[in-house]
Amino acid sequence: MVDLSVNLAGMIMDNPVVPASGTFGFGKEFKDFYDINMLGSFSFKGTTKEERFGNPTPRIAECTSGMINAVGLQNPGVHHVVEHELVEMKEYFHKRVIANVSGFSVDDYAYTCELLDKEEQVGILEVNVSCPNVHGGGMSFGTSAAAAAEVTKAVKAVTHKPVFIKLSPNVTDIAEIALACEEAGADGICLINTLLGMRIDINKRQPVIANKMGGFSGDAVFPVAVRMVYQVSKACSIPVMGCGGVSSARDVIEMMMAGATAVQVGAANLVNPYACKDIIEALPIECEKLGIVKISDIIGVID
Amino acid sequence: MVDLSVNLAGMIMDNPVVPASGTFGFGKEFKDFYDINMLGSFSFKGTTKEERFGNPTPRIAECTSGMINAVGLQNPGVHHVVEHELVEMKEYFHKRVIANVSGFSVDDYAYTCELLDKEEQVGILEVNVSCPNVHGGGMSFGTSAAAAAEVTKAVKAVTHKPVFIKLSPNVTDIAEIALACEEAGADGICLINTLLGMRIDINKRQPVIANKMGGFSGDAVFPVAVRMVYQVSKACSIPVMGCGGVSSARDVIEMMMAGATAVQVGAANLVNPYACKDIIEALPIECEKLGIVKISDIIGVID
Amino acid sequence: MYKENIYKICENKPLTESVFKMVLTGDTKYITAPGQFINIKLEGKFLRRPISVCDCDENTITILYKVVGEGTKQMSEMQVGESLDILTGLGNGFSITECRKPLLIGGGVGVPPLYMLCKRLVENGASPTVILGFNTKDEVFYEDEFRSLGVNTLVTTVDGSYGIKGFVTDAFTDGYDYFYTCGPMPMFKAIEAKAKTSGQYSFEERMGCGFGACMGCSCKTKYANKRICKDGPVLFREEIVW
Amino acid sequence: MYKENIYKICENKPLTESVFKMVLTGDTKYITAPGQFINIKLEGKFLRRPISVCDCDENTITILYKVVGEGTKQMSEMQVGESLDILTGLGNGFSITECRKPLLIGGGVGVPPLYMLCKRLVENGASPTVILGFNTKDEVFYEDEFRSLGVNTLVTTVDGSYGIKGFVTDAFTDGYDYFYTCGPMPMFKAIEAKAKTSGQYSFEERMGCGFGACMGCSCKTKYANKRICKDGPVLFREEIVW
Ligand SMILES: Cc1cc2nc3c(=O)[nH]c(=O)nc-3n(C[C@H](O)[C@H](O)[C@H](O)COP(=O)(O)OP(=O)(O)OC[C@H]3O[C@@H](n4cnc5c(N)ncnc54)[C@H](O)[C@@H]3O)c2cc1C
Ligand SMILES: Cc1cc2nc3c(=O)[nH]c(=O)nc-3n(C[C@H](O)[C@H](O)[C@H](O)COP(=O)(O)OP(=O)(O)OC[C@H]3O[C@@H](n4cnc5c(N)ncnc54)[C@H](O)[C@@H]3O)c2cc1C
Ligand SMILES: Cc1cc2nc3c(=O)[nH]c(=O)nc-3n(C[C@H](O)[C@H](O)[C@H](O)COP(=O)(O)O)c2cc1C
Ligand SMILES: Cc1cc2nc3c(=O)[nH]c(=O)nc-3n(C[C@H](O)[C@H](O)[C@H](O)COP(=O)(O)O)c2cc1C
Ligand code: FES
Numbered sequence A, B: 001m002v003d004l005s006v007n008l009a010g011m012i013m014d015n016p017v018v019p020a021s022g023t024f025g026f027g028k029e030f031k032d033f034y035d036i037n038m039l040g041s042f043s044f045k046g047t048t049k050e051e052r053f054g055n056p057t058p059r060i061a062e063c064t065s066g067m068i069n070a071v072g073l074q075n076p077g078v079h080h081v082v083e084h085e086l087v088e089m090k091e092y093f094h095k096r097v098i099a100n101v102s103g104f105s106v107d108d109y110a111y112t113c114e115l116l117d118k119e120e121q122v123g124i125l126e127v128n129v130s131c132p133n134v135h136g137g138g139m140s141f142g143t144s145a146a147a148a149a150e151v152t153k154a155v156k157a158v159t160h161k162p163v164f165i166k167l168s169p170n171v172t173d174i175a176e177i178a179l180a181c182e183e184a185g186a187d188g189i190c191l192i193n194t195l196l197g198m199r200i201d202i203n204k205r206q207p208v209i210a211n212k213m214g215g216f217s218g219d220a221v222f223p224v225a226v227r228m229v230y231q232v233s234k235a236c237s238i239p240v241m242g243c244g245g246v247s248s249a250r251d252v253i254e255m256m257m258a259g260a261t262a263v264q265v266g267a268a269n270l271v272n273p274y275a276c277k278d279i280i281e282a283l284p285i286e287c288e289k290l291g292i293v294k295i296s297d298i299i300g301v302i303d
Numbered sequence C, D: 001m002y003k004e005n006i007y008k009i010c011e012n013k014p015l016t017e018s019v020f021k022m023v024l025t026g027d028t029k030y031i032t033a034p035g036q037f038i039n040i041k042l043e044g045k046f047l048r049r050p051i052s053v054c055d056c057d058e059n060t061i062t063i064l065y066k067v068v069g070e071g072t073k074q075m076s077e078m079q080v081g082e083s084l085d086i087l088t089g090l091g092n093g094f095s096i097t098e099c100r101k102p103l104l105i106g107g108g109v110g111v112p113p114l115y116m117l118c119k120r121l122v123e124n125g126a127s128p129t130v131i132l133g134f135n136t137k138d139e140v141f142y143e144d145e146f147r148s149l150g151v152n153t154l155v156t157t158v159d160g161s162y163g164i165k166g167f168v169t170d171a172f173t174d175g176y177d178y179f180y181t182c183g184p185m186p187m188f189k190a191i192e193a194k195a196k197t198s199g200q201y202s203f204e205e206r207m208g209c210g211f212g213a214c215m216g217c218s219c220k221t222k223y224a225n226k227r228i229c230k231d232g233p234v235l236f237r238e239e240i241v242w
């Protein structure tokens, strides 16, 4: 029997597998495919102070081994999330969930997190300072150490729950930004969000995505994600939630060896709705092959 | 008949296809596969002031739709290149070549470029400020606008040949760095070099690459490259040589629509030694399908 | 409800130069309404390809697809006996209303979902008139199949090389009491300008998942934001924001 | 010289639990020396997989490969009749020297290239002794094939379950006048410590291209930097820097 449990900043999880924000909605669409209570937890679709429709369509482009999305944080707003989504969720998900939060100002973040702080179901606040799909906000916080730290401080001031800052990979020095968040009180770092990418429809001579650019993710980005998880976990002493291009149990193991305490699965859920189920079922088998008896033993084993 | 010719900062090329530095050596290994005079030009393996062995092996790791390399600028030194490689090359390549140059100090770059400036065969100097595989130099010039500009100025002072600065994608704001190079006198920008990536051998519990991290390239990085070519070509008025994940004629067309005047093909040459030949032969066919009669018409057609 | 499963190709042949018919065998119980779609995983492609159900029975699904890019090209090269990983039963599908004389208007590859719809309407006692719009004679497909359902079938071609010359709207007959349509946006606009009754439109959008999880395919309607893949692809005329 | 071409699988069967024999038909004229390798493109894998030529004639190439990862797993699942895109004739190969009684020492999947070498040496009038080293009895392969060449063939197993118990060096016979070896690094180190004559070692390295273009496989020798793929995989004892 392989022990798959991990302790993520105080939240004990049965296994390290967590569907990534924006690829799992509020879990509703997946509960018809399998019992999502088998998940370690899941990160729900990023919410904001106000309701948002997001960007014009097309919002999706295909890439080799990946995809671009430019959803632009479509969500019903945090009030609706608290009053409806979380209430409904109680019926089909009985573990604590990770609340993914975005904002357009420091106050936005604080406002939204303060509301979610009161929700018992929320185990971790995942503060997204890295969405590439919203103008004049979002990502800019994630591309500056000072701004990321400011958001961290503001959020920490309004919540007792563990706060993970979700960082953008579109930066020169990811470790510097992560360290700034740690120093500002963050309890963990989640990375990576999407790489900024673009595709062009050469028949129509226009970008595939209405918004021109969007967030690139999927298998293709895995080596960048592993590298950043490694860099950040070596630089920081707070736990790292790894994300980016994970689609198999072996990917989960690789990312944990790079330094991740838990591992998120994003775009893979969209193509294979059973992705997380498949991974969780394969994990003990792959661990056994590799002589891993307790998965938490391998976190950051790479020098 | 489709007109494939392009004018790259004064160098007229029969077609926009250019094997990327480090993936084509000095052309010797490819001339047995096909007549490399069909190429627009090619960028030879990056050279430095002194001979370099490069990094320890393993230097290569496989990724989904891509690879990581950590060659570390192995090359026989610019003197050997000038005295032997270029002399030999005269026999099998009769067009002007692109000289890729790296350095560990501003003086290094100037020294190497000054020597190459005297070589008639060299059509363009491609100054690599972005190699992720060498410590204490190389990439650091490419991650700061000021440093990249300084290198540009130093090189421009010693040569009359067009100077292209080859930029790193591992930065927060690629347009800012490109603009700084333009203002410092660069005649063009080449991008992208490799993304910093990492893979772990989960059986051995160690990084696949002896140097731990390396440069990630191949099909997987194409959307990032298209995005950066687009951003830089919109920000700058000097020509852009696009590179990153190109493996087909349609990729070439997409990158040109994004703003590239010429397009480099890197890792694809390693897997399919005929990659550039295949692309050049397919280009007129794909152009015709798309109603393109003169390929230079599509450069930067995307708003 | 929707489900992922493996389907075997038992037929795959061209109907025109670029439109193919593929028949798949496997579990069909999740397909509950005409106008639903399936989402096909293809080797080497990241995203699945959404294709409407043209017809289905206890253990076969028929789709008609046009080769427009790499994915559909790949499909056209697959052999009988090969397998595909498919999500079925996606989307709301058309609502069978109590209409008597509905118009079914299909343009190009908007035609396929109307076939199963037509069957259901006929079963329901309605007498549909079907209008199939194409650019030119060589592109016409499924005319005979509709005729064998015993319904009045009109074909239009833009260049007049077959049937009625012009657009689908040029074939509009009087006396219809409802309409159903699937096809390109310019056709929708023309229909919206001309149609005198209530009706349903089936939309297309680039999709990330096809089952409502990613918000990739959202659109605004008069009453709420909807996902084309889950709350659509069929929208009622009354709710659409043009 | 080397060349890319398409080869058809005409045999693909397990020799042991994890070692497979594959016979390919196609153009073999670029294979000019024993110890050369081929580089195989696999569907869905970015880099090619380098595998030594075990044997070859006018139109077939035989390789023996061990399933160690995804690529070789995929190869093991391929069917007779399927095709592979392969670069052949890569590497320098072994030099046939004027030795009379060479030792050929192979460890695990280092065994394959020695087979064609052994043939050539015999043709050249030499009387090789072959030492094949494995961990255990179940892993032994190609013993009979070597014997049918009429050469003295010794097998060692680490656990003593078959042949001589121990390492290949425990089977060293006296009187050899040269050696050729291919296998894992610890075996090389043991041979280097024990061998009394000149000889050739065939190395492995992770490769980007396999034909000398990328500098992915470089190593230092006493006289120059060499590329394992192009200037190797075979190096002379005298030039190697351990
Ligand atoms: C609900 C729905 C039902 C459909 N039913 C049919 C049908 O019955 N017959 C038919 O021929 N076509 C149908 N289509 C269109 C079909 O999905 C596309 O033609 C197909 O995805 C093109 O794939 P490709 O790889 O050949 O093209 P590429 O252009 O190479 O595809 C690149 C990406 O764009 C997406 N894409 C391209 N065109 C479209 C499009 N028109 N709509 C949505 N995504 C697109 C692809 O799915 C893929 O992700 C339907 C689309 C939707 C949304
Ligand atoms: C010149 C040469 C000759 C070889 N001859 C044989 C042979 O005859 N029989 C045999 O079984 N094996 C041979 N090998 C080893 C063989 O190349 C690897 O076992 C194989 O590439 C593993 O691929 P994989 O996808 O199964 O493993 P993975 O670990 O999934 O491969 C990942 C990447 O690492 C590379 N890789 C993994 N192991 C090795 C290795 N040992 N050497 C080089 N690259 C590696 C792969 O090529 C691939 O790029 C040879 C290697 C070289 C360099
Ligand atoms: C359709 C889509 C929507 C996303 N929405 C969000 C979001 O709302 N908040 C967020 O922090 N990340 C969002 N992401 C990013 C993912 O959570 C994840 O960080 C990224 O996709 C990389 O993981 P992957 O390669 O496994 O997809 C979204 C990604 C996708 C594909
Ligand atoms: C093996 C290898 C060696 C490389 N060496 C160099 C180099 O010496 N100088 C340089 O500017 N870029 C070098 N590069 C980067 C490529 O020129 C190119 O910018 C990058 O690989 C992206 O293109 P691709 O995705 O088509 O490979 C190298 C790339 C590879 C794969
Ligand atoms: S395609 Fe994902 S929600 Fe519609």
Ligand code: FES
Pocket (backbone or CB within 6 Å): D206, D207, D208, D209, D210, D211, D212, D213, D214, D215, D216, D217, D218, D227, D228, D229, D230
């Ligand atoms: S593998 Fe490319 S030079 Fe040897």
